[in-house]
Amino acid sequence: MRKSLLALAAGLLLAGSVGAASAAEKLKVGFIYLGPIGDLGWTYQHDLARQALVKELGDKIETTYLENVPEGPDAERSIEQLVRAGNKLIFTTSFGYMDPTLKVAKKYPNVHFEHATGYKRNPNMSTYSAKWYQGRYIQGLIAAKMSKSGVLGYIGSFPIPEVVSGINATMLAAQTINPNIKVKIIWANTWFDPGKEADAAKALIDQGADVIMQHTDSPAAMQIASERGKLAFGQDSEMIKFGPKTQLTSILDTWGPYYIERVKAELAGTWKSEDTWGGLDSHMFAMAPYTNMPDDVKKMAEDAQAAITAGKLHPFKCPIVGQDGKPVECKGGDHLDDGQILGMNFYVKGIDDKLPGK
Amino acid sequence: MELVEAIILAILAASTPLLIAATGELVTERSGVLNLGVEGMMIVGAACGFAGAWLTGSIFIGALFGIVAGTLMSLVFALMTLGLAVNQVATGLALTILGIGLSGLIGAGFVGERITPAAHLTIPGLTDIPLIGRVLYGEDAFVYFSVALIVGVWWFLYRTRAGLILRACGDNHVSAHALGYPVLRIRTFAVMFGGACAGLAGAYLPLAYTPFFIPGMTAGRGWIALALVVFSSWRPGRLVIGAYLFGAVTILQLHAQGWGVGIPSQFMSALPYLATVIVLVLLSRARTGGSTAPAALGTVFVPDR
Numbered sequence: 001m002r003k004s005l006l007a008l009a010a011g012l013l014l015a016g017s018v019g020a021a022s023a024a025e026k027l028k029v030g031f032i033y034l035g036p037i038g039d040l041g042w043t044y045q046h047d048l049a050r051q052a053l054v055k056e057l058g059d060k061i062e063t064t065y066l067e068n069v070p071e072g073p074d075a076e077r078s079i080e081q082l083v084r085a086g087n088k089l090i091f092t093t094s095f096g097y098m099d100p101t102l103k104v105a106k107k108y109p110n111v112h113f114e115h116a117t118g119y120k121r122n123p124n125m126s127t128y129s130a131k132w133y134q135g136r137y138i139q140g141l142i143a144a145k146m147s148k149s150g151v152l153g154y155i156g157s158f159p160i161p162e163v164v165s166g167i168n169a170t171m172l173a174a175q176t177i178n179p180n181i182k183v184k185i186i187w188a189n190t191w192f193d194p195g196k197e198a199d200a201a202k203a204l205i206d207q208g209a210d211v212i213m214q215h216t217d218s219p220a221a222m223q224i225a226s227e228r229g230k231l232a233f234g235q236d237s238e239m240i241k242f243g244p245k246t247q248l249t250s251i252l253d254t255w256g257p258y259y260i261e262r263v264k265a266e267l268a269g270t271w272k273s274e275d276t277w278g279g280l281d282s283h284m285f286a287m288a289p290y291t292n293m294p295d296d297v298k299k300m301a302e303d304a305q306a307a308i309t310a311g312k313l314h315p316f317k318c319p320i321v322g323q324d325g326k327p328v329e330c331k332g333g334d335h336l337d338d339g340q341i342l343g344m345n346f347y348v349k350g351i352d353d354k355l356p357g358k
Numbered sequence: 359m360e361l362v363e364a365i366i367l368a369i370l371a372a373s374t375p376l377l378i379a380a381t382g383e384l385v386t387e388r389s390g391v392l393n394l395g396v397e398g399m400m401i402v403g404a405a406c407g408f409a410g411a412w413l414t415g416s417i418f419i420g421a422l423f424g425i426v427a428g429t430l431m432s433l434v435f436a437l438m439t440l441g442l443a444v445n446q447v448a449t450g451l452a453l454t455i456l457g458i459g460l461s462g463l464i465g466a467g468f469v470g471e472r473i474t475p476a477a478h479l480t481i482p483g484l485t486d487i488p489l490i491g492r493v494l495y496g497e498d499a500f501v502y503f504s505v506a507l508i509v510g511v512w513w514f515l516y517r518t519r520a521g522l523i524l525r526a527c528g529d530n531h532v533s534a535h536a537l538g539y540p541v542l543r544i545r546t547f548a549v550m551f552g553g554a555c556a557g558l559a560g561a562y563l564p565l566a567y568t569p570f571f572i573p574g575m576t577a578g579r580g581w582i583a584l585a586l587v588v589f590s591s592w593r594p595g596r597l598v599i600g601a602y603l604f605g606a607v608t609i610l611q612l613h614a615q616g617w618g619v620g621i622p623s624q625f626m627s628a629l630p631y632l633a634t635v636i637v638l639v640l641l642s643r644a645r646t647g648g649s650t651a652p653a654a655l656g657t658v659f660v661p662d663r
Contacts, residue, residue, distance in 0.1 A: 035573075035574070036462050036573040036574065038462065038465070038466055038469035038470075038572065038573050039572060039573065039574075040469060040470055040572060068462075153616075184616045184618075185615065185616075186612050186615040186616055186623075187615060187623040187624075189623055189624055189627045190577070192574065192577065193577035193578075194563070194567075194568045194570075194572055194575045194577070195372070195375075195563060195567055195568060195575070195577060195579070196577065196608070196612075198567065198568045199368060199372055199608065199609055199612055200612050202364070202368050203365075203368070203609065203612040203613045203615075203616050204616055206360075206361055206364040206365065206368075206613075207361070207613065207616045207617070218568075218572055218575075219570065219572075220568045223472070223568060223569065223570065224568075241470060241472065242472060242570065352618065353618050354618070354620055356622055356623060356624070357622075
């Protein structure tokens with residue numbers, strides 16, 4: 001009895017965590033996911049991209065994924081598991097897999113690795129990420145136009161450069177519309193806790209914010225904004241289902257084209273270690289349809305999107321003034337360079353808050 | 359004033375799942391069984407509760423689904439620890455892991471669906487009283503039930519003979535057995551009660567708090583409930599205080615951030631746990647008054663037949 005119970009439990013766990021297709025002689029491509037594929041956010045979008053990959057190249061490749069893989073040293077075993085299963089190209093889809101991926105990559109030089117949002121590379125390990133701050137800039141424009149109270153609510157996950165640059169891009173854009181715009185920032189100190197994200201959204205709305213933006217992964221904030229009759233932006237994926245009259249737009253992670261391109265290179269034998277940081281122009285992400293806003297705001301958003309895509313508008317165009325009132329050094333000519341954005345650890349002027357750890 | 363009311367409402371909502379789950383665990387532990395699987399039972403309750411409500415359109419039936427699911431999970435635990443005398447700590451941890459996997463499986467088909475959350479009470483006149491109207495007369499049924507539940511448990515534990523026997527099993531199972539009480543049967547019921555409460559607490563999340571299901575949505579609340587039982591030193595009265603205190607810290611730290619109070623948010627996120635540690639230290643130092651753990655907590659009992 002005990003044995004059969006254990007076997008049942010083991011079977012259920014396996015069924016829940018490993019999905020595999022089978023065929024011989026095909027290129028095996030593996031994926032490591034942070035959350036469950038049903039998270040409707042970060043991992044969900046990676047899996048959509050994997051499905052797009054299978055649809056495009058399904059006759060030549062075979063994909064495997066491991067979901068719910070915790071970040072940190074434990075990830076190493078999961079990545080090695082994929083290597084031993086014969087995967088020749090492995091995508092590790094979260095920042096925290098950086099060191100484990102590098103470690104496994106050094107151990108298996110004949111296997112190619114692709115790590116999302118990190119900065120460490122190896123001859124057999126590429127990195128890829130998206131310039132989400134471009135999308136945040138467009139959201140900032142919309143938010144400033146749509147806010148009646150002049151107070152935006154921002155739910156952050158952790159005060160890391162990616163999130164900080166998003167807040168700055170939002171505010172720089174919003175200030176071009178309303179120089180006195182305010183932002184209230186709440187750090188949830190988690191990427192995913194629907195209850196806490198909902199509580200944060202409630203707190204922001206109760207304190208006067210009427211447009212909610214989030215850099216956490218669940219649709220809870222959207223749903224609260226919808227309940228309270230406010231406006232909000234989605235995150236990672238389409239969240240309009242949770243706020244049909246609430247969602248203004250959402251930054252959609254669209255990894256599909258990149259995955260297809262990299263797998264094609266692998267198949268052709270031309271894969272090499274690269275660092276890809278793509279924006280709207282290279283379709284690393286997309287904007288969900290602009291909804292719940294007047295036509296002039298929609299047009300403004302579309303124009304901004306077109307200008308950013310064409311390279312005519314840079315969200316971090318100089319001069320940029322920090323909270324201390326001093327201009328930030330402009331290393332990229334007329335805008336901040338990639339290094340400054342990737343390592344951003346300051347707030348721009350007009351953010352009435354203190355960056356944690358500063 | 360409106361802000362104060364909004365904050366109190368948010369605190370009550372945040373505290374309710376903690377209170378319900380911790381009440382169940384309190385009874386379980388008072389009978390001498392340590393079930394660390396609260397998180398697992400909660401998340402399965404959340405998945406089944408949402409499934410029930412989505413399929414039938416009824417929040418009440420959803421809550422029942424959650425209760426039944428939590429109870430079934432706890433029966434697995436009871437079978438292992440009471441029937442087969444397996445180590446309780448290991449089984450509880452395994453139950454959590456099983457629950458997280460199982461809930462993903464059950465909930466997979468419901469991800470992305472949404473339901474109408476549990477209705478809030480409205481009594482014309484009373485609900486509109488400023489400040490206290492919505493707090494007292496405008497909550498959802500779960501909030502009222504959680505209060506009734508803990509009062510009922512207090513009454514049961516301290517004012518009934520059955521409660522006394524249950525506590526006796528938790529303090530000294532050998533004596534209770536010698537007196538002729540069916541220790542294992544009593545403990546099984548206590549474990550089932552804990553499971554039912556955890557299931558209901560889990561179901562509260564998708565039925566009233568954030569009306570959708572996402573795998574992992576309990577996000578550690580089961581562990582906070584476990585900490586709460588220790589925090590309360592196994593007493594229902596202190597449990598109520600603890601639950602609302604934990605809820606208050608969670609909500610107030612978010613508001614403090616919005617106001618730009620210069621305390622690091624990471625520190626404030628850690629406050630409930632810090633409070634638990636401090637209470638534990640204080641309890642161990644205070645020789646009188648502070649009730650300590652049930653003496654037989656976590657120990658295996660095999661009756662000699």
